[in-house]
Amino acid sequence: MALGGLISNRNFGSFIGSGNACHNERGLLYTRLGKCDAEVSNRVLLYPNALQPRKILSLQASLQHQLGHRRSFGSFLQPRMDCRIRFRNSIKEFGSSKINRSRAYYKSEESDITEGVVDALPSADGSAEAILVEGNLQNASPWWQQFPRRWVIVLLCFASFLLCNMDRVNMSIAILPMSQQYNWNSATVGLIQSSFFWGYLLTQILGGIWADKFGGKVVLGFGVVWWSFATIMTPIAAKLGLPFLLVVRAFMGIGEGVAMPAMNNMLSKWIPVSERSRSLALVYSGMYLGSVTGLAFSPMLIHKFGWPSVFYSFGSLGSIWFALWLKFAYSSPKDDPKLSEEEKKVILGGSKPREPVTVIPWKLILSKPPVWALIISHFCHNWGTFILLTWMPTYYNQVLKFNLTESGLLCVLPWLTMAVFANIGGWIADTLVSRGLSITAVRKIMQSIGFLGPAFFLTQLSHVKTPAMAVLCMACSQGSDAFSQSGLYSNHQDIGPRYAGVLLGLSNTAGVLAGVFGTAATGYILQRGSWDDVFKVAVALYLIGTLIWNLFATGEKILD
Secondary structure (H helix, E strand, C coil), X not given: CCEEEECCCCCCCXXXXXXXXXXXXXXXXXXXXXXXXXXXXXXXXXXXXXXXXXXXXXXXXXXXXXXXXXXXXXXXXXXXXXXXXXXXXXXXXXXXXXXXXXXXXXXECCCCCCEXXXXXXXXXXXXXXXXXXXXXXXXXXXXXXXXXXXXXXHHHHHHHHHHHHHHHHHHHHHHHHHHHXXXXXXXXXXXXXHHHHHHHHHHHHHHHHHHHHHCHHHHHHHHHHHHHHHHHHHHHHHHHCHHHHHHHHHHHHHHHXXXXXXXXXXXXXXXXXXXXXXXXXXXXXXXXXXXXXXXXXXXXHHHHHCCHHHXXXXXXXXHHHHHHHHHHCCCCHHHCCCCCHHHHHXXXXXXXXXXXXXXXXXXXXXXXHHHHHHHHHHHHHHHHHHHHHHHHHHHHHHXXXXXXXXXXXXXXXXXXXXXXXXXXXXXXXXXXXXXXXXXXXXXXXXXXXXXXXXXHHHHHCCCXXXXXHHHHHHHHHHHHHHHHHHCHHHHHXXXXXXXXXXXXXXXXXXXXXXXXXXXXXXXXXXXXXXXXXXXXXXXXXXXXXXXXXXXXXXXXXXXX
């Protein structure tokens, strides 16, 4: 237990310790001061718990001394930990100088009484100040308990998206030994791969409705448990037959389809606008890193334990996440009993939390031009993104003449680039907002980079001469694409925080359709044209998206 009195606002201080005075029944401390213009009388009564100190008292006061020049004086008094202290100061004059007499009465005590009283009379310059801070130094909370609760939610959402893409991409690796074992042809493999999107499309809008009505915690928790169970069941379904496997893959899509709307709903309630971009960027980077993790570990597991091990090991991780989710996650700040009042003020910004949505105003939502700007821009964005991520190994192999092993390794590079630049873009966007730039301007700037950057680098692919430069262009294209996380992907919470789940479900449905149609259209174009034609279509859609976004998008709330 320490009692500190800093008696100065200047740069000089002296410290006097009286920790060994407790053996006397009384200790008397005299401090001689120079001639003083101001007289200060302070009374401090402190009854700390000796063994478990409860309060820290910091008393700041200013004295002006005239000893040829101004000086300041400070003292630090530290009694023994097992003492009850009553401390009284008084100043008496002795001729041309003053004596500050401090009497300390010590009484050993083990009671739990804790009391602090501070009376301070201002000095001549009125700068006396007393601050009482409550806390427990010896039993202070560990850092992980002081970590902001809203960022616990963000990290849990990040982990769920990491698992989401790990469980999604493992099939792209495991399908090779599976097709050999079950004698599947290319058409059957394509059918299995596409069956995931049957369920994924089904729950985009439904997931948003459920999240807005019942809360993101319930819906996202359901989604992770559902798709993790479907992942574990995949080897069993494959042994039973192709129809069972198709159903299980569609079920997995149902679970993953609710993830993005539910996450968006939760962060719209937990994250203030000043942290919105960086939090979403971190969560979405979990998807990119999930792809990297899945592509990296799946081959090793298959080689050592066989292809079923990928589904069993990845799927079982969902149970660990779900246990943490039940313990730490809440749908909104008002549901969290451990949330401090200070953090609640940061999150809510003085406004009261709204009740869950009971009715979705579809007519109102679909009548707003910014909503349609979101939907169309999401379609234009995902057309180019899905083409690059789906057809990139083929491009590396056919055009750049890389072997399949090199193509697989280089496929990881865009995901890593996107994970890094998504977080960079998030910090830039939040910094611009904190410095006074309007949310509308920030969203338009970031999404314009997310459109025009990929468009520029794709046009350069037809001019590069070396494979290394082609890979660099691809990586730069995907890196600039990641700025979209601070553009259109953050805009759902801007324009309608109460309906953020539904809005993301609407726009992401268009995005998934772009991926399905774009992937198929690319194969059709390559049969009759070239890769340059594929890139031209993507560039044209990027430019259309840029135009529509800058004309109709807004960062202001239009749905209440």
